[in-house]
Amino acid sequence: MQREFSMRITALRETFEETGILLCRKRLSTRNKLCSNYSHSFEDFDRAYWQNRVHNDHTQFFTLCKELDVVPDLWSLFEWAAWLTPITFKKRFETGFYLVAVEDTPGVILESNEAANFSWKTPMEFIRDYFNKELYLPPPQLYELSRLLNFSRLDELINFARVRSSKGISLMLPVIQKCADGTVSLMPGDDLYNNNIEETNKVNAETITIEQFRSDVKNLHRVEYFKNGSVFIQHNCSLTDGHLPPVKGIFH
Numbered sequence: 001m002q003r004e005f006s007m008r009i010t011a012l013r014e015t016f017e018e019t020g021i022l023l024c025r026k027r028l029s030t031r032n033k034l035c036s037n038y039s040h041s042f043e044d045f046d047r048a049y050w051q052n053r054v055h056n057d058h059t060q061f062f063t064l065c066k067e068l069d070v071v072p073d074l075w076s077l078f079e080w081a082a083w084l085t086p087i088t089f090k091k092r093f094e095t096g097f098y099l100v101a102v103e104d105t106p107g108v109i110l111e112s113n114e115a116a117n118f119s120w121k122t123p124m125e126f127i128r129d130y131f132n133k134e135l136y137l138p139p140p141q142l143y144e145l146s147r148l149l150n151f152s153r154l155d156e157l158i159n160f161a162r163v164r165s166s167k168g169i170s171l172m173l174p175v176i177q178k179c180a181d182g183t184v185s186l187m188p189g190d191d192l193y194n195n196n197i198e199e200t201n202k203v204n205a206e207t208i209t210i211e212q213f214r215s216d217v218k219n220l221h222r223v224e225y226f227k228n229g230s231v232f233i234q235h236n237c238s239l240t241d242g243h244l245p246p247v248k249g250i251f252h
Contacts, residue, residue: 004079005074007096008072008074008077008098009061009072009074011077011096011098012024012072012073012074012077013058013061013072016050016051016054016061017051017054017055017061017111017114018110018111018114018115019106019108019109019110019111019115019118020047020048020051020107020108020109020110020111021041021106021107021108022041022042022043022047022064023039023040023041023072023073023076023077023100023102024040024042024065024068024070024071024073025040025070025071025073025075026069026070027069027070027071036076037076037101037155037158037159037162038076038101038102038103038158039073039076039077039100039101039102040073040102040103040104041102041104041107042068042070043106043107045067047109048109050064051109051111055111055113055114073100076100076101077098077099077100078098078099078100078158078161078162078164079096079098079099079165079168079169080097080098080099080144080161080169081096081097081144081169081172081243082094082095082096082097082169082170082171082172083095083140083171083172083173083174084171084172084173086173086174086175086176086185087173088176094171095140097140099157099158099161101154101157101158105120123145123146123148123149124149126145127142127145127146127149130142131229131231139174139185139223140172142223142231143172143223143233143246146233146246146247147243147244147245147246149246149247150244150246150247160244164241164242164243167241167242168241169241169243170239170240170241170243172187172188173188174186174187174223175193175194177192177205177213178205178206179205179206179208179209179210179212179213180206180207180208180209181209181210181226181227182210182224182225182226182227183224183225184205184210184213184214184222184223184224184225185222185223185224185225186221186222187221187222187223188221188240189219189221189237189238189239189240190217190219190220190221190222190237191217191218191219191220192213192217192222193221210224210226214234219236219237220234220235220236220237221234221235221236221237221245222234222235233246233247233248234248235248236248
């Protein structure tokens with residue numbers, strides 16, 4: 001199986017295993033070339049029972065689809081981003097992000113071993129909760145939520161994701177630089193981001209401020225984390241995969 005299919009199936013299976021949300025299509029509907037960009041959550045079955053079966057044996061996900069006469073909805077799942085943990089961390093992960101939209105709010109059944117809580121909110125509401133210390137957002141999630149702020153309507157976001165997905169995605173491998181008043185996460189495209197990551201990490205900026213580290217840099221693509229809790233997204237260069245940058249500015 002090609003990786004682009006297997007990764008999507010894994011994402012859909014994990015979504016069901018962790019939340020009970022089964023995003024599938026009726027088998028006959030896949031023959032329609034004008035499929036909707038929106039997905040649908042199937043709920044008219046014993047989700048808790050099947051959730052447990054899939055948790056214990058991943059192959060049961062295909063058994064479930066066969067029982068319901070549905071197929072995993074690969075068509076509404078759009079590639080969005082890919083991130084790799086910086087080399088300065090001991091534990092590193094490569095994580096792919098997919099974007100999917102549903103017209104109706106699905107019912108959620110949390111798998112207690114996989115998820116503690118859930119909520120349906122706008123990107124800005126999640127960002128505000130982060131700065132109000134009501135939840136924690138790892139850097140990739142904060143960056144991607146900030147990118148979603150470019151859109152005020154869900155249909156505009158999905159149409160963009162559908163068109164952009166044909167261009168693939170570029171791996172985001174941040175390079176962390178410590179400064180006197182905070183930390184800077186350098187991204188591809190920034191003038192101080194070196195494709196030789198080890199060479200970039202040799203730069204010593206700990207004796208200067210974040211502002212000084214930014215001065216005289218023409219092409220910026222970085223996230224600045226200040227010790228006072230503020231986060232400033234700096235971006236003025238184009239991305240290679242047709243993506244939109246996050247909404248730049250300062251968050252408190």
